[in-house]
Amino acid sequence: QSLLTQPPSVSAAPGQKVTISCSGSSSNIGNNYVSWYQQLPGTAPKLLIYENNKRPSGIPDRFSGSKSGTSATLGFTGLQTGDEADYYCGTWDSSLSGYVFGSGTKVTVL
């Protein structure tokens, strides 16, 4: 069982906005940066957001990240069929002295 809790699935119609939550604790999200990864079917994960809300080069600005206390949120607007993927949050856990990933959220475009 992951230390970071995400909803198993989220679905929305094309063009809509999606938000994915990631809930942790003071030993992980509360005191460390959060990153988000997109994993398209059959491919390796790809960095989407780092340091809570920064986008790597090439990631469109319709993807955004935020953090408040021991929770983080990934949001993206203008949902497209190409966004159908699994999304994972991740951060360092100071108690474990290790990196932890969220349980993952499958995004489905209706």
Added chain:
Amino acid sequence: QVQLQESGPGLVKPSETLSLTCTVSGYSISSGYQWGWIRQPPGKGLEWIGNIHHSGSTFYNPSLKSRVTISADTSKNQFSLKLSSVTAADTAVYYCARYGHFFDYWGQGTLVTVSS
């Protein structure tokens, strides 16, 4: 452009040691960052295995620590994973990636099946 590529046997027998190598191009692993291994069992989520710092220090997932060794060969710009006493539960796609408080460059992954 930083690129990582995993290599190693795709089939390992139970109780044996899984060995994988990650070859890095476009960046010298001795110059900075940590270099990590992550795995994903079929149909399941991501699990961090461990990292090696460019200085040689290692960090392991406590749940795997007793069975894991990560090492680096800077002359070949490679780092490696050894996981001992494997069982069917270790069947997964294994990824290597660069870590700088987040994993920014990933290999394509390699499937390792544990079966007799």
